[in-house]
Amino acid sequence: xxxxxxxxxxxxxxxxxxxxxxxxxxIHFFQSLGNITLSSFAKLGRSSVFLIQTLTGILSVIPRxxxxxxxxxxxxxxxxxxxxxxGLFVGMVLGLQGFNILSDFGAEEALGVMVAASLVRExxxxxxxxxxxxxxxxxxTAEIGLMKATEQLSGMEMMAIxxxxxxxxxxxxxxxxxxxLLAALFSSIGVLGGHMVGVSMLGVDDxxxxxxxxxxxxxxDDIINGxxxxxxxxxxxxxxxxxxxxxxxxxxxxxxxxxxxxxxNSAFAILGLDFILTALMFGDI
Amino acid sequence: MDNGVNxxxxxVSIQNLSFSRGDRKIFNDISLTIQRGKITAIMxxxxxxxxxxxxxxxxxxxxDRGKIFVDGQNVHQLKRSDLYTLRKRMGMLFQSGALLTxxxxxxxxxxxxxxxxxxxxxxxxxxxxxxxxxxGLRGARTLMPNELSGGMAxxxxxxxxxxxxxxxxxxxxxxxxxDPISLGTLVKLIKAFNNALGLTSIxxxxxxxxxxxxxxxxxxxxxxxxxxxxxxxxxxxxxxxxVQQFMKxxxxxxxxxxxxxxxxxxxxxxx
Numbered sequence: 417x418x419x420x421x422x423x424x425x426x427x428x429x430x431x432x433x434x435x436x437x438x439x440x441x442x443i444h445f446f447q448s449l450g451n452i453t454l455s456s457f458a459k460l461g462r463s464s465v466f467l468i469q470t471l472t473g474i475l476s477v478i479p480r481x482x483x484x485x486x487x488x489x490x491x492x493x494x495x496x497x498x499x500x501x502x503g504l505f506v507g508m509v510l511g512l513q514g515f516n517i518l519s520d521f522g523a524e525e526a527l528g529v530m531v532a533a534s535l536v537r538e539x540x541x542x543x544x545x546x547x548x549x550x551x552x553x554x555x556x557t558a559e560i561g562l563m564k565a566t567e568q569l570s571g572m573e574m575m576a577i578x579x580x581x582x583x584x585x586x587x588x589x590x591x592x593x594x595x596x597l598l599a600a601l602f603s604s605i606g607v608l609g610g611h612m613v614g615v616s617m618l619g620v621d622d623x624x625x626x627x628x629x630x631x632x633x634x635x636x637d638d639i640i641n642g643x644x645x646x647x648x649x650x651x652x653x654x655x656x657x658x659x660x661x662x663x664x665x666x667x668x669x670x671x672x673x674x675x676x677x678x679x680x681n682s683a684f685a686i687l688g689l690d691f692i693l694t695a696l697m698f699g700d701i
Numbered sequence: 702m703d704n705g706v707n708x709x710x711x712x713v714s715i716q717n718l719s720f721s722r723g724d725r726k727i728f729n730d731i732s733l734t735i736q737r738g739k740i741t742a743i744m745x746x747x748x749x750x751x752x753x754x755x756x757x758x759x760x761x762x763x764x765d766r767g768k769i770f771v772d773g774q775n776v777h778q779l780k781r782s783d784l785y786t787l788r789k790r791m792g793m794l795f796q797s798g799a800l801l802t803x804x805x806x807x808x809x810x811x812x813x814x815x816x817x818x819x820x821x822x823x824x825x826x827x828x829x830x831x832x833x834x835x836x837g838l839r840g841a842r843t844l845m846p847n848e849l850s851g852g853m854a855x856x857x858x859x860x861x862x863x864x865x866x867x868x869x870x871x872x873x874x875x876x877x878x879x880d881p882i883s884l885g886t887l888v889k890l891i892k893a894f895n896n897a898l899g900l901t902s903i904x905x906x907x908x909x910x911x912x913x914x915x916x917x918x919x920x921x922x923x924x925x926x927x928x929x930x931x932x933x934x935x936x937x938x939x940x941x942x943x944v945q946q947f948m949k950x951x952x953x954x955x956x957x958x959x960x961x962x963x964x965x966x967x968x969x970x971x972x
Contacts, residue, residue, distance in 0.1 A: 563801075563802075566797055566799065566802070567795045567796075567797050567799040568799050568800070568801055568802070570756075570761065570795070570799065571793070571795050571799030571800075572801075573759075573761060573788075574759050574761070574788060574791070574792075574793040574795075575788070575789075575812070575813045575816075575861075575865075576785040576786070576788040576789045576813075576816075576817065577812070577813070577816045577817075578785075582816070
């Protein structure tokens with residue numbers, strides 16, 4: 417009799433233990449879920465305040481264009497090379513792929529419009545924004561993060577110089593201005609790359625390449641919408657990059673994590689926003 | 702020199718200040734005053750929040766409780782613009798120097814002038830060169846911050862801190878990590894500036910000898926409390942064992958050599 421009781425007792429104890437274990441892990445799960453939610457909302461709040469301060473800070477950049485030009489150089493001009501080379505290759509690939517598909521239908525003359533439309537509508541803004549996030553965004557985060565870690569921002573505050581006005585706002589404005597220009601450069605070089613492959617190497621008619629493009633691309637629908645996209649991307653990438661740097665933990669590890677977050681979050685934001693913008697501009701969703 | 706300050710003798714008054722980071726109490730109800738025209742030192746071991754205290758005085762951090770008055774103004778109730786006006790009259794020397802790495806020495810020192818005054822470039826040049834000459838680095842004006850030694854960077858930061866002719870300067874660990882020559886230079890400069898420019902100086906430091914040699918008054922901070930105060934002479938005769946250990950640098954005393962831990966033998970045997 418005795419062993420029977422003890423085994424049932426043991427079974428009950430084990431069951432109770434397991435139930436507690438499950439409840440415990442569920443509580444843990446909800447705790448961490450709550451924690452993540454709370455901290456992401458807090459971060460969203462901080463980044464919104466940061467954005468508002470930056471936007472008001474822009475007013476004090478306007479009378480001092482020298483600050484802006486310096487940043488336009490390091491954010492914009494120094495991104496020229498990567499944008500040009502990438503644009504060239506993307507255009508060349510488009511020319512090659514487009515030719516293969518279009519020639520099946522005997523419509524090689526439409527290569528120009530195909531290359532240009534893909535570039536101006538999508539690949540120009542999106543790919544150049546992704547490159548911009550990798551090239552300039554990461555640099556901005558690292559720069560601001562290190563300025564924070566080495567007490568430069570704190571030092572400016574103690575000198576009664578607002579770092580948002582003096583450091584952040586010029587960089588933000590430069591990013592928003594540089595992005596559409598870089599995207600335009602990317603698309604233009606891409607069109608030339610497509611021409612190089614399609615016309616010079618694969619024998620599409622030169623006149624058809626340009627005239628089809630000219631006839632079928634709409635200024636409002638294609639060019640303006642592409643420019644709007646790249647302005648939005650420039651805005652978002654600069655915001656993410658500068659905020660991550662400003663919000664970084666002031667240690668080497670903190671800066672390295674912030675830089676990674678800039679690139680990853682920018683990529684998500686660009687691709688997600690691209691879908692939304694495309695749906696609003698071209699789709700009937 | 703008239704720095705536009707009120708005439709009472711207290712420049713900074715800290716009343717019942719409490720401040721914590723997370724669960725850790727950094728300051729627990731401390732009160733202290735900084736006299737005008739004097740060099741006041743705040744000493745204590747690393748990690749007692751000495752730098753935090755300077756950031757509280759400068760209005761970069763907010764206390765949990767208590768008030769800080771600088772020149773009669775409650776720092777934490779000022780509007781942002783008033784706080785910035787007050788900060789123009791407070792210089793701060795950061796431990797790292799906090800020079801802007803993308804500007805050369807000359808532009809670093811000219812920065813507060815260019816931001817806050819409408820002075821002409823020739824005037825700014827004269828002022829910058831005067832301050833640079835005072836710290837002995839007039840010849841180094843074209844160097845970038847990364848080309849400077851630690852001691853030189855701190856002297857440049859000192860020149861920048863006094864370029865707006867402030868009423869007070871806060872020094873954050875000015876002597877840490879300096880070779881004997883730069884140490885001597887800094888001690889001499891801090892003393893000379895305090896007297897020649899009519900400044901009030903606050904030094905937070907754990908370098909006993911150098912600080913005691915120039916301070917008019919010393920406060921000791923430990924575990925969020927003030928545990929000793931007085932002129933350097935009074936400090937030498939203070940009965941506090943803790944202060945004596947700190948001043949003499951003994952390895953063991955009221956502050957133990959070992960971080961609190963379980964019994965050594967049991968720990969080794971893992972029981």
